[in-house]
Amino acid sequence: MKELVFPDINFDNLERWTGDVSPLECILIKDETHNVKSFTFKSKKDAWFQFFPGQHTTLFLNIDGKDVMRTYTIASSPTRPNTITITNKRMQDGVVTNWMHDSLKVGDCVEALDIGGSFSVALDQPKPKILLLSGGSGITPMLSMSRYFFDLSMNLDLVFIHNAQSENDLIAKAELDYYDSTQDNFKRHYVCDVASESWDGASGYLSEEMMVDLVPDFTEREIYCCGPEPYMQNVKKILNSCDYDMSLYHQESFDIESSTAQNNMAIDADLPEHKVSESEINEYNVTLSKSGEVLQCGSNTSILVSIQKQGITVPFACSQGLCGTCRTKMLDGTVEMDAQGGLLKSHEKEGYILTCCSYPTSDIVLDL
Numbered sequence: 603m604k605e606l607v608f609p610d611i612n613f614d615n616l617e618r619w620t621g622d623v624s625p626l627e628c629i630l631i632k633d634e635t636h637n638v639k640s641f642t643f644k645s646k647k648d649a650w651f652q653f654f655p656g657q658h659t660t661l662f663l664n665i666d667g668k669d670v671m672r673t674y675t676i677a678s679s680p681t682r683p684n685t686i687t688i689t690n691k692r693m694q695d696g697v698v699t700n701w702m703h704d705s706l707k708v709g710d711c712v713e714a715l716d717i718g719g720s721f722s723v724a725l726d727q728p729k730p731k732i733l734l735l736s737g738g739s740g741i742t743p744m745l746s747m748s749r750y751f752f753d754l755s756m757n758l759d760l761v762f763i764h765n766a767q768s769e770n771d772l773i774a775k776a777e778l779d780y781y782d783s784t785q786d787n788f789k790r791h792y793v794c795d796v797a798s799e800s801w802d803g804a805s806g807y808l809s810e811e812m813m814v815d816l817v818p819d820f821t822e823r824e825i826y827c828c829g830p831e832p833y834m835q836n837v838k839k840i841l842n843s844c845d846y847d848m849s850l851y852h853q854e855s856f857d858i859e860s861s862t863a864q865n866n867m868a869i870d871a872d873l874p875e876h877k878v879s880e881s882e883i884n885e886y887n888v889t890l891s892k893s894g895e896v897l898q899c900g901s902n903t904s905i906l907v908s909i910q911k912q913g914i915t916v917p918f919a920c921s922q923g924l925c926g927t928c929r930t931k932m933l934d935g936t937v938e939m940d941a942q943g944g945l946l947k948s949h950e951k952e953g954y955i956l957t958c959c960s961y962p963t964s965d966i967v968l969d970l
């Protein structure tokens with residue numbers, strides 16, 4: 603019998619994973635429901651993963667000869683740092699997701715960009731009472747946060763309400779039930795849009811009455827919400843009608859699956875123009891330090907658009923300053939940036955910008 607070799611769990615001796623370190627090797631594929639699978643990856647170089655629960659990574663694939671990108675929230679917890687797990691649902695037009703469901707096999711490797719995003723309870727200083735709300739696939743950041751709380755036995759009062767279409771669509775139910783039954787300060791509730799005969803839990807659209815019934819003190823809780831846009835709008839409507847302090851409300855608001863992420867990276871995104879009056883528009887030079895190219899960019903045009911107009915391919919996904927995919931280091935110059943949470947403060951301090959929502963206010967030099 604071969605000698606058993608234990609992995610090194612002294613993380614000081616190991617390399618921390620970033621997209622540049624190594625591809626990700628798929629080591630496990632698990633059916634979660636009839637149309638949802640979990641894909642677990644490890645670094646090809648055994649690097650470890652450091653991230654905040656709720657953050658995401660962007661897979662970078664070549665499918666049928668086309669470069670495609672797709673951002674996924676990591677469903678696993680950073681407390682289990684040797685792997686990351688992506689849980690996703692088959693979609694009618696989900697190019698990347700459907701390819702993963704149909705073609706990705708254990709042992710295959712995929713390229714991925716660095717982990718980013720700012721939707722994470724661990725990045726805030728939340729109240730000691732927290733409510734997680736998720737609809738459908740919006741469960742993934744909540745799974746990461748629930749696993750994180752459970753592993754760390756944190757002294758927090760956590761309630762989690764998950765909405766699914768039906769009982770058959772409940773993801774990780776056995777695991778959440780286990781947390782609920784073994785940890786006094788973790789409670790989970792499920793709400794099914796359509797109740798089967800065997801379902802004796804809550805059903806229908808989330809309503810104020812339902813919230814009061816399931817979590818009587820919900821207005822005293824810091825709330826994290828993720829799901830389809832109509833779901834989140836409904837949640838906000840309920841909270842506004844209860845005079846909830848919206849400064850305690852956080853949501854993951856982008857639906858990357860339907861964005862430009864799945865398309866070829868080279869296509870032009872239809873990005874909004876920055877509002878600058880005609881008389882104030884200035885033209886600036888954008889120098890790409892690696893290629894030496896110099897582009898012109900108006901102060902009302904995003905840097906990403908001006909790069910794309912030159913036919914240069916650079917990574918982007920949400921085009922709204924949310925996902926962090928277009929993050930680029932600015933070596934010189936100044937910009938005005940309308941980031942919507944896609945850039946960590948620490949990265950901003952290191953000089954990174956999001957090109958999709960940055961507008962030059964001087965000549966700039968990019969590390970591209």
Ligand code: FES
Nearest residue numbers: 919921926928958
């Ligand atoms: S493309 Fe998502 S932040 Fe720029």
